[in-house]
Amino acid sequence: MASFLYSPAVDMIAAAGRIVLSPLLSGPMLVTITYYPDAVRHIIASAVKVLPEQVMAPILSLPQPLVATALRVLTVLSLVRAVNGALNTMASNSWRLTAAKGWDWPNEIAVVTGGSSGIGKGIVERLVALGVRVAVLDIQGLPKEFQGNARIRFFHCDVTSAESVAAAADAVRSEFGHPSILVNNAGIARPMPILKTPEEYLRKIFGVNVMSLWFTTQQFLPRMVQLNKGHVVTVASIASFVALATAADYSATKAGALAFHESLASEIKHQYKAPNVLTSVIHPNFVKTPLLDGFSGRLERAGVRMLTSDRIADEVVVQIKSRRGGQLVIPSSATGISGIRGWPTWLQELLRDAVAKGAVKP
Structure with a gap:
């Protein structure tokens, strides 16, 4: 299963x-x-x-x-x-069927957290190919292929710190301009059982995967609301729906990311009255990245086929290009798993059992 x-x-x-x-x-x-x-x-x-x-x-x-x-x-x-x-x-688009108007890619600015590697790096590459100028917020420096590209600017930022995010946001606005696209992509994972998860790491993963969503959105959303134009993309996970053995921390943060997206979309529509500010949440299946080193092999032996970061980046940028908000499960054939909470308990448990067999060390 x-x-x-x-x-x-x-x-x-x-x-x-x-x-x-x-x-x-x-x-x-x-x-x-x-x-x-x-x-x-x-x-x-x-x-x-x-x-x-x-x-x-x-x-x-x-x-x-x-x-x-x-x-x-x-x-x-x-x-x-x-x-x-x-x-x-x-x-997902304030009851509008048509795409949002007013987008001109060479004149748009995007912020991508965690844009120096993995999925974020692929998103940056594709946005730049579209003509968008991109501000990369990361603690890792830019990869060599990005260095010297006039459409990419790097800002060192610890997304777990509100002060660091605020300083980076001020620099982005000063050197680049006001972003119209925010891709909250930064994330970490280190599979381990609940009883062996240290407090320091627990605070770090919630800081990177959840709290950073508040910090970046608080900095960049107000201008989008003011102009009634923007797109906030939250990269969550299939773990938003399926709690994973040896990854309770990761699963909890991704469920939190989904809740953040849903509340944000509702607030933008009802509190801020900005129907042209779009929100999207992305739920990739397991992706073969350095984050899952030492874990991906066990999952593959359990029958889980790993996705590539390029595939996720492709679909994220296609979603941005569509000028529409929404929820994407990648691959789309797994969309039905988003309704797992409505499944019979025995069927939910069979799925969790099957995934756990690959996640737990023998």
Whole structure:
């Protein structure tokens, strides 16, 4: 069951489902078989000449009324799925279906925390390729490939310190300008059992993964609200939904990141009346980065397929380019896991058991 978290087979099934449940496929097919049966028979007759008999025989044996009924069901399900998707998009964007206006990428400034490595580095690369100027807030220096790039500016910052974030934010505004994009990406992880987690590390992981969200947002959101334009992206995790053995601290911080995103979105809409300030939360599955060294091997042996940081960066920047807010589970085939709290308890426990077998050292 651990492989359910990310499996190429599940991805393929999900992709096939998206095709089958497309009203652009089932709708025209239903119209054709209902109003142009002669054309359908002609197509089938042509296919018989090309495809093997063992392939066509089951198709030819199906009664036309049964096929029409199946297509009606598929069309209804497709339309329900399309309407649900549209409502999801609208709900995440102040009940607006269209993309936010007023964005001009070469004139936009982004702040990316933890932008010197991993997922953050990939996000910076892709934003710069889009023409965006990027301020990297990190305790690590810029990688060599970023040095000398006029569109990238580095600001040393300890995101666990409100004072350090404030100083970096002042420098960003002074040297670069007011950011319209904030990507809260910085995060740490060090798998260990609850009974062996030292207080010093516990305070550090909550500082980096949760408290920093307040510090950066308090610095950069006011200008976005003033202009009624901006995008705050919170990088959370699949652990927002699934508590992991030997990672209670990480799971708790990512559940906190999701709560932060949801409250922020509500406050922007209702308290600050800034419907064009967008919010997105990203829930990647396990990503093969230095953060999971010593842990990824155990997960892979349990059947969990690791994602790459490049894939996450791609989807984050696609979300920013869409000029829409929302919630992304990566890969999308694992979206159903976001509803784990509504699953029967026994099914939740089976999933946690399967993941724990890979997380806990034998």
